[in-house]
Amino acid sequence: MYCSSCGxxxxxxxxxxxxxxxxxxxxxxxxxxxxxxxxxxxxHRVVPNIPNYLVQAILVTIFCCLPTGIVAIVFAAQVxxxxxxxxxxxxxRASNNAKTWAWVSFGLGLGIMFLYFILALAGLAAA
Amino acid sequence: xxxxxxxPLATRVTVGPLLPVxxxxxxxRAKCLLxxxxxxxxxxxxYNVDPRNSGTYPICPFFGxxxxxxxxxxxxxxxxxLLNGNPLAAMGYNPFAVLSLPFIAYSFLTxxxxxxxxxxxxxxxxxxxxxxxxxGAVLTxxxxxxxxxxxxxxxxx
Numbered sequence: 668m669y670c671s672s673c674g675x676x677x678x679x680x681x682x683x684x685x686x687x688x689x690x691x692x693x694x695x696x697x698x699x700x701x702x703x704x705x706x707x708x709x710x711h712r713v714v715p716n717i718p719n720y721l722v723q724a725i726l727v728t729i730f731c732c733l734p735t736g737i738v739a740i741v742f743a744a745q746v747x748x749x750x751x752x753x754x755x756x757x758x759x760r761a762s763n764n765a766k767t768w769a770w771v772s773f774g775l776g777l778g779i780m781f782l783y784f785i786l787a788l789a790g791l792a793a794a
Numbered sequence: 795x796x797x798x799x800x801x802p803l804a805t806r807v808t809v810g811p812l813l814p815v816x817x818x819x820x821x822x823r824a825k826c827l828l829x830x831x832x833x834x835x836x837x838x839x840x841y842n843v844d845p846r847n848s849g850t851y852p853i854c855p856f857f858g859x860x861x862x863x864x865x866x867x868x869x870x871x872x873x874x875x876l877l878n879g880n881p882l883a884a885m886g887y888n889p890f891a892v893l894s895l896p897f898i899a900y901s902f903l904t905x906x907x908x909x910x911x912x913x914x915x916x917x918x919x920x921x922x923x924x925x926x927x928x929x930g931a932v933l934t935x936x937x938x939x940x941x942x943x944x945x946x947x948x949x950x951x
Contacts (some may be wrong), residue, residue, distance in 0.1 A: 722901040722921055728932060729890050733856060734864045740929045747831030748922030776855065 677716065688721045719746035722764040727769050732774035739768040822909035829902070841877040845870040865890060865936045868951025887951045891933060 721743040728736030740767035742764035820828065845851050855862040868887035875884040876892065884892050907914035939949035 679801055719920070719925075721925060722898055725928075726898065728928035729866050729868055729888070729894055730869050734866070734936065737865075737929070738931065740932065744922050744929060747920060748926055750919075751922055779852065779855055782950065787851070 715750075715755055715758075717746060717750060717755070717762045718766075719743040720769050721768040723773075724765060727772035727776065731772060731776040733772050735768065736772040736777065739765050739772060742768060774792060822905075826902075826906045826909050837877060840870070840874050843874075845874050862937075863939050863950055865932050867939075871951065876924065886948075887948075 700787060721741075724736055724739035724743045726736075727739060728734060742761045745761035746758050746765060749755075749761055837907040843851075853869060854864065854867055856862070857867060866888070869891040872887040872891045875881075876885065876895075881892065904914045904917070935949065938946045939951070941947075
């Protein structure tokens with residue numbers, strides 16, 4: 668289900684949003700005592716909406732020209748593994764690393780390729 | 795109270811910066827439209843210009859530096875052949891690229907539906923074991939396609 672407050676995705680049985688910490692499903696949001704971000708009510712496993720950037724990692728590895736995307740896949744696996752283990756802060760760190768490495772691969776790889784491509788088009792236009 | 799109501803609204807409109815280096819922040823909808831535009835332009839060029847004729851597209855930097863194939867080698871040729879309706883020949887250039895396309899398309903479509911506030915299936919949580927398996931498969935593919943012996947040359951682009 669989606670958080671009624673911030674729109675983040677949460678598991679169906681969660682009571683609090685893993686993203687903003689607000690109660691899910693309640694239209695009246697209790698502002699007096701907001702639970703902390705990683706709060707997990709007993710018996711209710713909250714899986715926060717932490718992206719693992721797996722699709723981006725695959726894109727930069729297979730559809731781009733630098734194999735540094737492999738590192739992004741490693742961090743994507745870490746995000747899922749840490750979420751499964753309940754390590755929310757670790758999952759966030761891995762998520763940030765996955766994002767960074769996806770961008771590094773994209774910037775280095777596709778950036779060079781795109782520049783070359785534009786130059787080739789300019790060459791075709793001039794010819 | 796005003797702050798509390800402004801926060802969630804802001805996170806809903808702007809999901810994250812697309813180009814964090816340049817300080818440009820785009821909404822999720824703008825991202826979708828930009829990706830579609832890039833896809834259409836790129837697809838049109840790739841449909842018409844054959845990467846098998848050398849000199850038109852840039853050479854892979856990894857191949858240029860090392861002379862070895864990487865897991866992404868052959869993807870451009872595979873996509874060109876796919877666009878021209880030849881999936882079998884496309885598989886021959888890069889099976890990983892062809893097989894991962896449906897998953898990437900699904901991820902993009904569901905993301906786009908959510909960005910435009912349309913009903914979309916829940917995001918799929920991919921368990922860590924599957925991702926480690928994928929990593930192993932990519933690394934094995936990378937190694938084997940560089941082996942210049944009979945059964946493995948099939949994997950070379």
